[in-house]
Amino acid sequence: MNLERNFNQILSEIDEIGVNFVAPNADDVDKQARFPDEAFSALKKSKLLSVYIPKELGGEGLSVKQVSQICERLAHYCSSTALIYAMHQSQVACLIHHAFESSTLIDALCKIANDQALLASSTTETNTGGDLRSSSCAMSQKGDQFFIEKSASVLSYGEKADVILITCKKSDDSAEKDQVLVLAERENCNLAKLTEWDTLGLRGTCSSGFNLKARGPVGNVFPPEFSKILMDTMQPLSHIFWSSVWLGIAASVVEITRRNVVNAFNNQKKGADFQTKRFAELDANLCSMRSNLTQVILDYELIRAKPSITADEQMSFSITVNNLKINSSRYLVKIVSDAMINTGISSYSVNSDNSLCRQLRDAYGAPLMVSNDRLLDNNSTLLLI
Numbered sequence: 001m002n003l004e005r006n007f008n009q010i011l012s013e014i015d016e017i018g019v020n021f022v023a024p025n026a027d028d029v030d031k032q033a034r035f036p037d038e039a040f041s042a043l044k045k046s047k048l049l050s051v052y053i054p055k056e057l058g059g060e061g062l063s064v065k066q067v068s069q070i071c072e073r074l075a076h077y078c079s080s081t082a083l084i085y086a087m088h089q090s091q092v093a094c095l096i097h098h099a100f101e102s103s104t105l106i107d108a109l110c111k112i113a114n115d116q117a118l119l120a121s122s123t124t125e126t127n128t129g130g131d132l133r134s135s136s137c138a139m140s141q142k143g144d145q146f147f148i149e150k151s152a153s154v155l156s157y158g159e160k161a162d163v164i165l166i167t168c169k170k171s172d173d174s175a176e177k178d179q180v181l182v183l184a185e186r187e188n189c190n191l192a193k194l195t196e197w198d199t200l201g202l203r204g205t206c207s208s209g210f211n212l213k214a215r216g217p218v219g220n221v222f223p224p225e226f227s228k229i230l231m232d233t234m235q236p237l238s239h240i241f242w243s244s245v246w247l248g249i250a251a252s253v254v255e256i257t258r259r260n261v262v263n264a265f266n267n268q269k270k271g272a273d274f275q276t277k278r279f280a281e282l283d284a285n286l287c288s289m290r291s292n293l294t295q296v297i298l299d300y301e302l303i304r305a306k307p308s309i310t311a312d313e314q315m316s317f318s319i320t321v322n323n324l325k326i327n328s329s330r331y332l333v334k335i336v337s338d339a340m341i342n343t344g345i346s347s348y349s350v351n352s353d354n355s356l357c358r359q360l361r362d363a364y365g366a367p368l369m370v371s372n373d374r375l376l377d378n379n380s381t382l383l384l385i
């Protein structure tokens with residue numbers, strides 16, 4: 001395994017895995033609502049789960065932009081695989097950016113790089129729903145061990161993850177917003193299924209509900225408050241990496257549509273002119289989607305490079321990052337449904353080469369994944385300040 005591979009080689013490996021392991025299983029993953037085992041075995045074997053971890057801790061030190069490009073590329077082959085990869089990378093980033101005051105967490109990070117561990121995230125809770133800034137469950141402590149019991153109503157690939165990052169209240173008598181983030185190794189978690197994940201789309205993410213019991217050393221509690229981790233890393237990078245996946249789905253849909261339009265044009269089919277003009281509009285939307293993402297990644301890198309930022313800058317960036325998620329998810333739904341109208345009945349058919357059925361179903365998960373309504377509500381408050 002050559003750790004000195006450059007980024008182009010990494011992208012080639014992603015394509016090789018995409019063609020040989022991800023795409024051939026995408027339909028079955030979707031049909032069976034099963035975890036994309038073949039894809040993740042291959043990604044782990046090629047050490048592609050640790051690419052964002054700095055070189056000195058055993059990773060490859062890729063940038064946010066490069067990880068975003070990998071998420072986008074994977075989405076051409078299978079939305080669920082790409083989304084799992086994106087969720088994993090945003091959790092890895094929380095550790096990299098916020099673990100430095102805890103030697104236990106730094107050791108965990110090195111182990112993650114070494115073992116190619118898959119990280120999951122448990123924020124959503126039965127009582128508080130998708131409100132990341134409230135927890136109803138709490139951490140308790142006995143000696144040097146923590147204990148958490150959480151009704152995790154949506155937890156992607158919980159049964160396949162090696163590590164779960166869990167939000168909870170600092171203690172039983174803490175306020176709902178007084179939260180910490182805690183790392184739990186899967187072997188120290190007990191997961192009892194509450195709900196099945198039999199959904200319209202993104203079926204391979206296996207995001208069932210679980211009653212989650214976790215324990216571990218108190219050194220696994222992240223030193224900063226969760227609010228800081230969320231604002232500095234979890235929110236911006238989740239929205240950036242998810243948007244990268246949605247961009248990849250949209251780009252693959254535009255590519256299928258382009259093939260069909262070129263074919264219609266070359267064969268001088270009736271209506272080809274109209275399809276071509278509609279296609280130009282589709283491409284313009286894809287272009288806006290990409291520009292938004294590129295700009296927010298630049299903004300994020302600028303903000304991270306600053307020694308300190310003002311409260312105004314922080315608020316303004318939070319609004320921008322929320323807007324990225326809202327707009328990317330809306331563009332995705334629009335692009336896929338417009339592409340279907342452009343291509344016609346063959347895209348509506350499950351078994352045709354032009355089929356857009358899976359992408360259409362997957363697209364509708366994007367606005368729900370942390371509800372756009374909640375983000376608009378947050379932004380409306382921030383905009384008034």
Ligand SMILES: Cc1cc2nc3c(=O)[nH]c(=O)nc-3n(C[C@H](O)[C@H](O)[C@H](O)COP(=O)(O)OP(=O)(O)OC[C@H]3O[C@@H](n4cnc5c(N)ncnc54)[C@H](O)[C@@H]3O)c2cc1C
Nearest residue numbers: 121122123124129130154155156202369370371373374377
């Ligand atoms: C594919 C997928 C994977 C996921 N993976 C995970 C995971 O791994 N871990 C995890 O923790 N979660 C995960 N989630 C959960 C997700 O991130 C959301 O938090 C969860 O779906 C929210 O549940 P809900 O739709 O019931 O929305 P809620 O946020 O509970 O709200 C329900 C509805 O009420 C309205 N609403 C509620 N509150 C407000 C408000 N303040 N302002 C405006 N409107 C409001 C909105 O219209 C919203 O649609 C995943 C979701 C999806 C789709």
